[in-house]
Amino acid sequence: METRLLGILLVLTGLLAGSATAWGQSAGRAADQVIDPSVERRQIRRADIDSENFEIGPYVGMLSIEDFGVNTVVGLKAIFHVTEDIFTEANIGFSRAGNTSYERLSGSAPLLNGSDRDYRYWNINLGLNVLPGEAFLGSNKAFNSSFYLIGGLGTTEFAGDKHFTVNGGFGYQLIMTDSFALRIDVRDHLFELDVLGSKEVTNNFEGTVAVTWFF
Amino acid sequence: MLFVASFSAHAGKQNQQVKVADPYVDMRTGPGRGYPIFHIARRGAELELLSRRTDWVQVRLVDGKEGWVDLQQMRRTLQDDGSNTKFNDGSMADYVDHRWEVGVMGGDFGGANVLTGYGSFAFTPNIAVELALSQLLGNVSNGHIIAVNLSHTFFSRSRISPFISLGVGELVVKPQTSLVQADNRRYDTAIAGLGVKAYLTRRLMFRAEYKDYFVFTDRDENEDVREWKLGFSVFY
Structure with a gap:
């Protein structure tokens, strides 16, 4: 009887000890897994590459201010290329109005004084490249080019007031090197002006040449 | 000296190399x-x-030889660890997660033309704070509005999502110089609005909104001005 009890006790002790060892082993394995995952973590890397979707540069040209003659215009343009076809553009430009024919012929008091003759504008436009292509100079040189349509809204400060201005036109871009481009633009700026008696929509045509830098 | 150091550092920078995995890629x-x-x-x-x-x-x-390869083909090239090359660009997924937004809008503010530039920052996919600067160009007066709005966007994970906004601002009105010379007038204003945003392509989105401005005047009655605008924005 006693030997049977002793036997059971021995078996129980053995089982306990065995399971304890097994538990210790499994705990050890779990710890190993935490430190060394069997599946390698995948690193998502993005290509380390310069995006050149911005373009900025000065421009100069001629602006025909309705009734006030053709005058030099200078400005700055910034462009963001959204896709290869669509781009957004912001411009600020400065000019100064000349004399109207009336002022020159009648010899009467000038219609506008001092800073009222300053013509300043800004606008934000959406452009669409419609005829992308290549232009050739001689037989060895080729420049990438593009013809685009563009239009937008902005403000013109002229004759002492600010005027809501709609502008639209077209342009031609010639990419001279990887970083520099030449842009030739023709625009019409439309706004209402009441300097000459009645309020009327004026058409102010502008032709400019810009040199822009991609970055 | 610094310039030389930075220049040489730049020159020493190695461009990333990738391997073509397609049968071939076109170079334009x-x-x-x-x-x-x-x-x-x-x-x-x-x-x-x-x-x-x-x-x-x-x-x-x-x-x-140098040339230009379409991004679709570049995505199938392999990096040195064997994975496909990834590029940063605007996508619908980026649109859903975007935080910053900058845009321009044009429209009508109680009969006057309005041009607005705004920037907004999203705290969550739904809630954003925005700063808007508007220029008003009317027949008899011009002006500007500076406003801060808090907006809530519904269904921000879908391509087209409506939003509502509440804000406060200051309206400055300046009579045109061809009329009588008068001083600028300033008014505080409370703004309630609703609108819709739509993802177009890359980083470009369309935005249209309608706003109601409660202009607090020093007269007996406050003014109520309605505004609608359309525009586009880029997001980051």
């Missing part, structure tokens, strides 16, 4: 689908990434 003379294909790079060829313009990547081959 310019960054656009209209430019002619002048060369191909075969499977296994090493491409050095030089620059990127919209959906085109400028690459250089070992023999020095």
Whole structure:
């Protein structure tokens, strides 16, 4: 009887000890897994590459201010290329109005004084490249080019007031090197002006040449 | 000295190399689908990434040939760890997660033309704070509005999502100089609005909104001005 009890006790002790060892082993394995995952973590890397979707540069040209003659215009343009076809553009430009024919012929008091003759504008436009292509100079040189349509809204400060201005036109871009481009633009700026008696929509045509830098 | 150091550091920078996995990739003379294909790079060829313009990547081959490869084909090239090359660009997924937004809008403010530039920052996919600067150009007076709005966007994970906004601002009105000379008038205003945003392409989105301005005047009655605007924005 006693030997049977002793036997059971021995078996129980053995089982306990065995399971304890097994538990210790499994705990050890779990710890190993935490430190060394069997599946390698995948690193998502993005290509380390310069995006050149911005373009900025000065421009100069001629602006025909309705009734006030053709005058030099200078400005700055910034462009963001959204896709290869669509781009957004912001411009600020400065000019100064000349004399109207009336002022020159009648010899009467000038219609506008001092800073009222300053013509300043800004606008934000959406452009669409419609005829992308290549232009050739001689037989060895080729420049990438593009013809685009563009239009937008902005403000013109002229004759002492600010005027809501709609502008639209077209342009031609010639990419001279990887970083520099030449842009030739023709625009019409439309706004209402009441300097000459009645309020009327004026058409102010502008032709400019810009040199822009991609970055 | 600093300049020289930074210059040499720049020159020493190694461009990333990727390997062509497709049977071949087309190399074009310019960054656009209209430019002619002048060369191909075969499977296994090493491409050095030089620059990127919209959906085109400028690459250089070992023999020095440089050309522009379509982004779709570049996505199937392999990096040195064997994974596909990833590029940062605007997508619907980026649109859903975007935080910053900058845009311009034009429209009508109680009969006057209005031009607005705004920037907004999203705290969560739904809630954003925005700062808007508007220029008003009317028949008899001009002016501007500076406003801060808090907006809540519904269904921000879908391509088209409506939003509502509440804000406060200051309205400054300046009579035109061809009329009587008068001082600028300033009014505080409370703004309630609703609108819709739609994802277009890359980083470009369309936005239309209608706003009601409660202008607090020093007269007996406050004014109520309605405004609608359309525009586009880019997001980051």
